[in-house]
Amino acid sequence: MAIDFKTFQSVAFHVLNSRFPIILRGRHGIGKSEIVYQLEEQLKYTDGVIERRASQMTEGDLIGLPSINGNSTVWNPPDWFKTACDQPVLLFLDEIDRATPEVRQGIFELTDSRKINGHVLHKDTVIVAAVNGGEHGAEYQVGEMDPAELDRYTVFDVEPTVEDWLTWAKEKVSGVVWDFINNHRNHLEHNESFEPNKVYPSRRSWVRLDETLQMACLLQDKMDDPALFVLSQSFVGFEAAVKFKDFTANWERQVSLADIIDHGRFELVKDFSINEHGAIIEKMEQKEIFKSALDDTQRENIAEYMSLVPGELAMKLFTNFTNEIVNLQDEDKISEIVKFMEHRLKSQDMLVKDYLVDLIAGKAEDGKE
Numbered sequence: 001m002a003i004d005f006k007t008f009q010s011v012a013f014h015v016l017n018s019r020f021p022i023i024l025r026g027r028h029g030i031g032k033s034e035i036v037y038q039l040e041e042q043l044k045y046t047d048g049v050i051e052r053r054a055s056q057m058t059e060g061d062l063i064g065l066p067s068i069n070g071n072s073t074v075w076n077p078p079d080w081f082k083t084a085c086d087q088p089v090l091l092f093l094d095e096i097d098r099a100t101p102e103v104r105q106g107i108f109e110l111t112d113s114r115k116i117n118g119h120v121l122h123k124d125t126v127i128v129a130a131v132n133g134g135e136h137g138a139e140y141q142v143g144e145m146d147p148a149e150l151d152r153y154t155v156f157d158v159e160p161t162v163e164d165w166l167t168w169a170k171e172k173v174s175g176v177v178w179d180f181i182n183n184h185r186n187h188l189e190h191n192e193s194f195e196p197n198k199v200y201p202s203r204r205s206w207v208r209l210d211e212t213l214q215m216a217c218l219l220q221d222k223m224d225d226p227a228l229f230v231l232s233q234s235f236v237g238f239e240a241a242v243k244f245k246d247f248t249a250n251w252e253r254q255v256s257l258a259d260i261i262d263h264g265r266f267e268l269v270k271d272f273s274i275n276e277h278g279a280i281i282e283k284m285e286q287k288e289i290f291k292s293a294l295d296d297t298q299r300e301n302i303a304e305y306m307s308l309v310p311g312e313l314a315m316k317l318f319t320n321f322t323n324e325i326v327n328l329q330d331e332d333k334i335s336e337i338v339k340f341m342e343h344r345l346k347s348q349d350m351l352v353k354d355y356l357v358d359l360i361a362g363k364a365e366d367g368k369e
Contacts, residue, residue: 002026002135002159005035012039015154021111021127023096023153025134029189029202030160031168032130033094040090045124049090050080054107054129055098062106063117075117088124097131097142104149111152129153139194162188163282165203170286173210174219179254180247181206182286183279187240201236209235223248257283264301266308277309281317290324293336303343303352311359318356 008024015022016039024032033051040049052061064077077085084091096104106116111129114121121127132140134157162185169178181188190200209232213219218228228248232241259265260280269277284290294302302321306314322337341353348355 002157005031005158005160005164008035008156008158009039009042012156013042016043016126016128019114019123019126021129021153023129023131023150023155024158025131025136025155026158026160027136027189027202028132028140029204030158031165031203032158033092034168035158036090036092036128036130039128043090043126046088046090046126049092050084051092051094052080053094054103055095057099057103059100059102059106062103075119077116077119081116081119084121084125085119086122088122091121091125091127093127093129095131096129097133097137097145099143101143104143108149108152160203166282166286169207173207174214176219176223176248176251177206177210177213178286179251179279179283180244182282183276184243184247187236187243190237199234199237201240205235219248223251255280257287257289260305261289261298261301264297264304266305269305269308274310274313277313281309281313281320284317285320285324288324290321296339299336299340300343303340304346306352307345307347307355314356314359 012022024036026032037049040046061078062081064075064081066073066075068074083089093107096107099107110116110121111127114125114127131142131145133142133145134155137144162181165188166178166182169181187201188206189202194200210219212231212235213228216227216231218225218231229241229245232244236244255265255268257280259268261284269280272280302317306317309317321340341351341356343352344350345352345355350358
């Protein structure tokens with residue numbers, strides 16, 4: 001069963017703390033390498049990542065080269081492996097299922113006994129590997145991993161959610177690309193079978209497109225430049241590029257959080273679908289707008305907006321509000337909650353607390369479905 005990145009991060013540390021190797025299996029471009037580097041940043045006992053592409057290694061790159069010591073031969077480890085023996089690092093072995101059989105056999109001893117040719121890993125060095133095999137292996141030109149090989153690892157199949165990407169990308173991509181994915185989630189990546197030689201979007205390709213468009217200043221004053229579509233098509237494919245072009249042409253007219261929270265311009269969203277309301281609420285969560293005290297106008301606008309959306313989204317918005325204010329001091333938390341719950345909703349002519357009770361009981365008339 002595949003798990004998302006949030007779940008993977010919550011359990012991976014238990015394995016690494018026991019110094020057992022992990023293997024991540026998943027489709028290309030989903031962020032496996034990125035999550036490995038994030039893991040290392042959170043480990044207190046490692047000092048950096050050593051990354052090696054097993055697909056590019058020969059047997060000598062793994063076990064090293066011999067030298068003569070008197071009447072015997074001594075194996076000298078390659079520099080990267082010696083570092084992993086001398087210092088505590090996260091050793092990241094990528095594309096193992098694309099490696100030669102000789103390299104994969106050499107990795108057996110490394111993952112099973114934490115040593116190669118008598119050279120032993122530092123006691124705090126940990127091993128993480130990544131492959132495209134597993135459930136999606138048939139889509140790639142990779143070698144199958146036999147039971148003995150897999151038994152050396154703790155195996156995690158990963159299928160990150162759109163929320164995983166949105167959380168990671170909120171400070172790493174432009175607002176227009178983030179908003180596009182938030183509103184058109186099916187275009188983040190291709191989840192069906194792949195046609196040969198056709199360009200498809202991936203999480204990685206969207207980040208690279210964003211970096212290119214920002215470098216070319218095409219996400220500022222030139223969003224009508226034909227180059228935007230040409231570049232988009234080259235990175236994420238024709239279908240996603242068409243949608244993205246249409247989105248950027250109207251992006252300045254998109255409803256912003258300020259329209260809702262600061263100005264209460266609810267007429268802008270009166271015809272919104274449940275998915276469009278969901279995108280706004282997701283953006284509120286990702287931007288962490290509730291982690292600081294709101295003024296009276298902002299609090300009232302959020303309450304009014306909550307009464308206009310479908311019931312399940314209203315409950316999600318309220319849950320986000322109560323969860324995110326945990327960073328406030330205790331007295332401020334109570335004050336924020338009380339003020340919010342005591343606001344009288346104009347659209348419902350009742351207090352927020354009564355509206356929520358009726359909503360849970362199925363009595364309230366929530367926003368349109």
